[in-house]
Amino acid sequence: MDRLIVSVSGVRGTIGGSLSPQTxxxxxxxxxxxxxxxxxxxxxxxxxxxxxxxxxxxxxGLQAVGVNVVDLGLLSxxxxxxxxxxxxxxxxxxxxxxxxxxxxxxxxxxxxHGPSLTAGQAEGLKRLWSDRAWSxxxxxxxxxxRSDQSTHERHRDAVLAITDVQAVRARGFRVxxxxxxxxxxxxxxxxxxxLGCDVVHLNGTPDGRFAHEPEPVEKNLGxxxxxxxxxxxxxxxxxxxxxxxxxxxxxxxxxxxxxxTLALCAAFVLRHRRGTLAANLATSRMIDDIAAEAGAxxxxxxxxxxxxxxxxxxxxxIFGGEGNGGVIDPRVVEVRDxxxxxxxxxxxxxxxxxxxxxxxxxIPRYALVKTKQPCPAGAIGRIIERTKVELGGETPVRFNxxxxxxxxxxxxxxxxxxxxxxxxxxxxAEAPQRRRAEALVEQVKSIADGVIGQE
Ligand code: MG
Numbered sequence: 001m002d003r004l005i006v007s008v009s010g011v012r013g014t015i016g017g018s019l020s021p022q023t024x025x026x027x028x029x030x031x032x033x034x035x036x037x038x039x040x041x042x043x044x045x046x047x048x049x050x051x052x053x054x055x056x057x058x059x060x061g062l063q064a065v066g067v068n069v070v071d072l073g074l075l076s077x078x079x080x081x082x083x084x085x086x087x088x089x090x091x092x093x094x095x096x097x098x099x100x101x102x103x104x105x106x107x108x109x110x111x112x113h114g115p116s117l118t119a120g121q122a123e124g125l126k127r128l129w130s131d132r133a134w135s136x137x138x139x140x141x142x143x144x145x146r147s148d149q150s151t152h153e154r155h156r157d158a159v160l161a162i163t164d165v166q167a168v169r170a171r172g173f174r175v176x177x178x179x180x181x182x183x184x185x186x187x188x189x190x191x192x193x194x195l196g197c198d199v200v201h202l203n204g205t206p207d208g209r210f211a212h213e214p215e216p217v218e219k220n221l222g223x224x225x226x227x228x229x230x231x232x233x234x235x236x237x238x239x240x241x242x243x244x245x246x247x248x249x250x251x252x253x254x255x256x257x258x259x260x261t262l263a264l265c266a267a268f269v270l271r272h273r274r275g276t277l278a279a280n281l282a283t284s285r286m287i288d289d290i291a292a293e294a295g296a297x298x299x300x301x302x303x304x305x306x307x308x309x310x311x312x313x314x315x316x317x318i319f320g321g322e323g324n325g326g327v328i329d330p331r332v333v334e335v336r337d338x339x340x341x342x343x344x345x346x347x348x349x350x351x352x353x354x355x356x357x358x359x360x361x362x363i364p365r366y367a368l369v370k371t372k373q374p375c376p377a378g379a380i381g382r383i384i385e386r387t388k389v390e391l392g393g394e395t396p397v398r399f400n401x402x403x404x405x406x407x408x409x410x411x412x413x414x415x416x417x418x419x420x421x422x423x424x425x426x427x428x429a430e431a432p433q434r435r436r437a438e439a440l441v442e443q444v445k446s447i448a449d450g451v452i453g454q455e
Contacts, residue, residue, distance in 0.1 A: 028061020
């Protein structure tokens with residue numbers, strides 16, 4: 001289905017289809033109106049071949065409503081967030097479709113200081129766009145455009161500033177990185193070399209030719225696993241195309257699961273600092289166990305980076321993120337950042353002297369089953385109502401409806417929610433045994449099928 005998706009996560013569509021340069025320009029006008037004429041915003045893009053075209057269209061819209069643009073070039077989403085804060089810009093724009101296939105591109109909008117727009121702000125922007133509620137300015141007030149190439153150095157240095165560089169350098173780790181020919185290609189080796197690593201770089205040319213499906217999940221990372229074992233590396237790191245997510249392969253070449261990125265980093269953070277953590281509602285219970293052991297708390301937020309960041313700001317969290325491999329350290333930037341994750345994990349290895357397999361093996365294990373299936377527009381409300389009725393018989397159960405529905409039982413949880421960015425629903429369940437998690441997913445699936453069948 002090729003429709004333009006406009007959500008709290010930004011805009012996403014296909015090139016030659018729903019995401020045209022005209023649409024991108026309109027969103028430039030709308031976002032420029034949202035920040036205000038005379039202000040300055042920073043603009044970056046990932047490595048997709050359509051990036052330069054969409055970037056020029058967005059920039060034209062911004063300039064047309066009197067907003068100045070600083071073009072940061074080809075860089076990661078956290079890099080754009082960092083520069084929004086560094087340059088005290090009124091906002092940021094990142095041209096990326098994250099892990100979606102090459103046919104897609106998208107536009108992500110950032111607040112001053114870096115985090116993506118809140119749900120309320122995104123709703124306001126969508127209204128400006130659909131009402132075409134902007135005024136273009138005359139020649140003397142057009143926005144100016146200049147470029148700034150300093151992001152990679154600044155980003156590297158911001159991550160080094162929170163890392164015990166000497167401890168990591170002393171170990172001289174060999175690491176294999178798969179940057180999927182995406183936005184992480186340039187800055188990632190800069191960071192790892194500064195940390196004294198011997199880097200084997202797979203798919204390290206930022207040309208947007210994704211060498212495998214770009215979502216960093218096990219089935220797409222066979223080459224990385226093989227290379228880690230072959231090169232006798234301490235770790236394998238995989239990024240998504242805009243380098244905000246990180247997943248990890250242990251020293252034996254085993255994919256340890258995207259949920260472990262946040263869990264391992266949380267364990268590392270709590271060795272050094274006391275404070276509250278944040279995670280979304282779809283994130284594994286591992287982080288709760290790790291926090292409980294350290295006497296810390298975890299606050300839960302609806303899915304979507306903006307919601308996690310909002311919870312982190314509200315609760316003054318020292319660290320947070322999402323179970324899809326997104327870690328956030330607000331000292332660097334309030335955006336998920338694969339570079340922060342790598343530096344934390346390398347320091348964790350250095351100071352414990354333990355291999356990744358042992359550190360991940362020490363975390364209480366759960367089976368987290370993640371499925372997705374098509375969801376007709378408008379059906380999710382009735383699916384949630386029906387699920388509550390049917391699961392309500394099983395006691396004790398605690399429902400959370402901040403984001404779709406999550407039902408927590410004593411030993412397990414199951415959630416169902418409609419995606420923000422695709423016409424699908426996601427059903428997740430987690431339990432100590434895989435069989436129990438699968439049964440919960442099947443139960444909710446058949447409830448959803450029943451509801452959809454009645455429509
Ligand atoms: Mg991403």
